[in-house]
Amino acid sequence: MNLHSLSENLYERIKACSGKILITIHQNPDGDAIGSGLGLQHLLMKEGKNVVLISPNSIADYLNWLPGIADVVNYELEPERISEHFANAELLMCLDFNDPKRAGGLENEIRKFKGDIAVIDHHQNPSHFAKYLYSDTSSPATAQLVYRLSQDWRIELNVNVAKCLYTGILTDTGSFKFSSVNKETHLVAAHLVSFGINHDEIHARIYDAFSENRLRLFGLCFYNRLEIIENGRVALMYVTQKDHHEFDIQKGDTEGLVNFNLSITGVEVGVLFIEEEKMIKISFRSKGDIPVNEFAKENFDGGGHINAAGGRSYKPLTSTIEHFKKCIKPFIQQY
Numbered sequence: 635m636n637l638h639s640l641s642e643n644l645y646e647r648i649k650a651c652s653g654k655i656l657i658t659i660h661q662n663p664d665g666d667a668i669g670s671g672l673g674l675q676h677l678l679m680k681e682g683k684n685v686v687l688i689s690p691n692s693i694a695d696y697l698n699w700l701p702g703i704a705d706v707v708n709y710e711l712e713p714e715r716i717s718e719h720f721a722n723a724e725l726l727m728c729l730d731f732n733d734p735k736r737a738g739g740l741e742n743e744i745r746k747f748k749g750d751i752a753v754i755d756h757h758q759n760p761s762h763f764a765k766y767l768y769s770d771t772s773s774p775a776t777a778q779l780v781y782r783l784s785q786d787w788r789i790e791l792n793v794n795v796a797k798c799l800y801t802g803i804l805t806d807t808g809s810f811k812f813s814s815v816n817k818e819t820h821l822v823a824a825h826l827v828s829f830g831i832n833h834d835e836i837h838a839r840i841y842d843a844f845s846e847n848r849l850r851l852f853g854l855c856f857y858n859r860l861e862i863i864e865n866g867r868v869a870l871m872y873v874t875q876k877d878h879h880e881f882d883i884q885k886g887d888t889e890g891l892v893n894f895n896l897s898i899t900g901v902e903v904g905v906l907f908i909e910e911e912k913m914i915k916i917s918f919r920s921k922g923d924i925p926v927n928e929f930a931k932e933n934f935d936g937g938g939h940i941n942a943a944g945g946r947s948y949k950p951l952t953s954t955i956e957h958f959k960k961c962i963k964p965f966i967q968q969y
């Protein structure tokens with residue numbers, strides 16, 4: 635089914651909803667997850683629907699100004715309320731992820747859900763758990779898809795919807811710089827700006843919101859934790875558990891750090907290893923045609939987009955980095 639017919643079918647289903655609609659997003663929500671989720675919630679509430687947005691865990695401080703953020707239900711804080719929400723909902727809308735595995739503690743609730751499920755997403759290789767799968771991997775952000783749906787559905791936007799969707803697009807495009815940005819992205823942004831949002835204020839709230847500790851942590855990584863291998867084509871950095879304590883690292887503090895690897899001339903793959911309590915979280919970034927999502931899937935139980943992906947390892951930090959170095963050598967030589 636083409637996207638347009640799918641969008642019409644989904645709208646018919648939404649209009650027929652007399653009960654609760656749940657929106658869920660992926661674990662550790664970024665600007666696109668929460669921006670597209672809240673944007674859709676505001677749109678559907680304008681249509682008179684009862685809509686609850688549930689996040690698998692807490693939302694980073696740099697997003698805490700988004701309209702509607704205070705009403706987001708955090709699964710980690712109120713797990714007992716969640717089953718009730720799922721049991722009472724008629725329609726479940728999964729935004730910015732395409733596999734229940736990405737929803738952390740909500741995975742089981744999604745798998746058990748008895749009502750209809752809709753997915754609105756832009757990641758590759760969707761798993762098929764939804765009745766309505768609105769998937770467009772050519773879109774740079776899920777928020778851009780929610781905008782498109784709002785136009786299909788002829789729902790008037792307002793400044794709150796515009797702020798949320800603009801945030802999603804801004805953050806998932808690296809401030810409109812990634813190759814995934816297309817003509818539609820700029821046209822959508824222009825329309826969103828026309829609702830009276832301050833794009834400079836949104837940018838500052840997201841990107842100029844460092845704590846002193848966070849900037850010093852970045853400094854440590856640039857100065858002491860950067861390694862460049864494979865003839866200057868691969869750059870990696872790491873953050874340890876000790877750093878978490880020393881720099882009092884908060885949610886979202888390491889966001890964006892991995893991208894700096896790619897700011898070095900000649901570097902085509904950038905990697906960041908973050909030693910968490912029970913595993914190593916790994917972020918991959920690349921330039922051009924180098925598919926780090928395939929690399930992440932093959933070697934680190936992960937996935938994502940061609941130029942931005944994630945994965946994990948349950949080995950200690952040093953062995954994880956050694957393993958990475960072994961795997962990246964033959965991989966990078968293919969490109």
Ligand code: 5GP
Nearest residue numbers: 916917918935936937938939942943944945
């Ligand atoms: P980040 O490095 O910012 O955590 O993630 C980069 C991109 O990869 C995001 O689009 C994210 O959704 C995706 N991603 C991160 N971890 C995983 C994973 O384990 N599986 C899949 N399929 N995608 C991931």
Ligand code: MN
Nearest residue numbers: 666730776806
């Ligand atoms: Mn996204």
